[in-house]
Amino acid sequence: xxxxxxxxxxxxxxxxxxxxxxxxxxxxxxxxxxxxxxxxxxxxxxxxxxxxxxxxxxxxxxxxxxxxxxxxxxxxxxxxxxxxxxxxxxxxxxxxxxxxxxxxxxxxxxxxxxxxxxxxxxxxxxxxxxxxxxxxxxxxxxxxxxxxxxxxxxxxxxxxxxxxxxxxxxxxxxxxxxxxxxxxxxxxxxxxxxxxxxxxxxxxxxxxxxxxxxxxxxxxxxxxxxxxxxxx
DNA sequence: GCGACAG
DNA sequence: ATCTTGTCGC
Numbered sequence: 324x325x326x327x328x329x330x331x332x333x334x335x336x337x338x339x340x341x342x343x344x345x346x347x348x349x350x351x352x353x354x355x356x357x358x359x360x361x362x363x364x365x366x367x368x369x370x371x372x373x374x375x376x377x378x379x380x381x382x383x384x385x386x387x388x389x390x391x392x393x394x395x396x397x398x399x400x401x402x403x404x405x406x407x408x409x410x411x412x413x414x415x416x417x418x419x420x421x422x423x424x425x426x427x428x429x430x431x432x433x434x435x436x437x438x439x440x441x442x443x444x445x446x447x448x449x450x451x452x453x454x455x456x457x458x459x460x461x462x463x464x465x466x467x468x469x470x471x472x473x474x475x476x477x478x479x480x481x482x483x484x485x486x487x488x489x490x491x492x493x494x495x496x497x498x499x500x501x502x503x504x505x506x507x508x509x510x511x512x513x514x515x516x517x518x519x520x521x522x523x524x525x526x527x528x529x530x531x532x533x534x535x536x537x538x539x540x541x542x543x544x545x546x547x548x549x550x551x552x553x554x555x
Numbered sequence: 556g557c558g559a560c561a562g
Numbered sequence: 563a564t565c566t567t568g569t570c571g572c
Binding site for chain 1: 559
Binding site: 368369370371372405413 | 563564
């Protein structure tokens with residue numbers, strides 16, 4: 324996997340918007356779910372704004388057993404400010420570095436955030452998919468700017484996540500645990516929405532968030548804390 | 556113009 | 563995202 328060249332990474336809002344327009348037509352919003360024994364990666368990042376440092380983690384799990392197979396991390400400078408709708412430019416350089424450190428290639432990458440459920444239909448999950456060619460999906464914890472009805476209380480229940488203007492279904496509010504707030508699933512790249520939802524259910528046998536996300540979250544936090552200690 | 560706003 | 567303790571519950 325080609326590492327990111329930070330020298331040519333967008334630095335301004337205009338450049339980032341132009342890059343989204345360029346990549347958007349390359350998203351493939353259909354495709355099968357990976358087979359039960361496939362390797363699935365979870366990715367996440369943690370920040371230290373004081374030191375302009377970001378730590379990313381990629382954790383590889385067996386989709387069938389949910390056992391951790393491999394871990395990889397990357398630490399680097401924060402590549403972009405946080406602007407809603409441009410999150411990918413902040414997170415992806417470190418995420419791609421972490422993914423590049425995995426010895427085995429995942430058949431799916433689960434991202435913390437959105438894919439097609441995005442103002443310009445290029446959230447970080449889709450962006451990552453187009454840049455790497457990997458199959459991706461997004462799982463977000465809040466509805467961003469979209470409308471939805473509360474799904475029925477049982478695990479597996481869902482309702483469409485709708486664009487406020489067009490009414491288009493851009494994702495699904497999915498109940499991964501009975502009686503707990505839903506998560507918001509959207510297609511990233513090379514997978515359909517129904518298939519993405521079934522993957523997320525396979526990854527949430529017990530908690531609200533996918534096992535992939537939970538492992539990646541704790542690993543990137545640990546990595547950031549260790550890099551902090553090492554530099555003081 | 557104002558508020559809302561993935562992480 | 564991050565600042566932050568104890569506490570209720572499975």
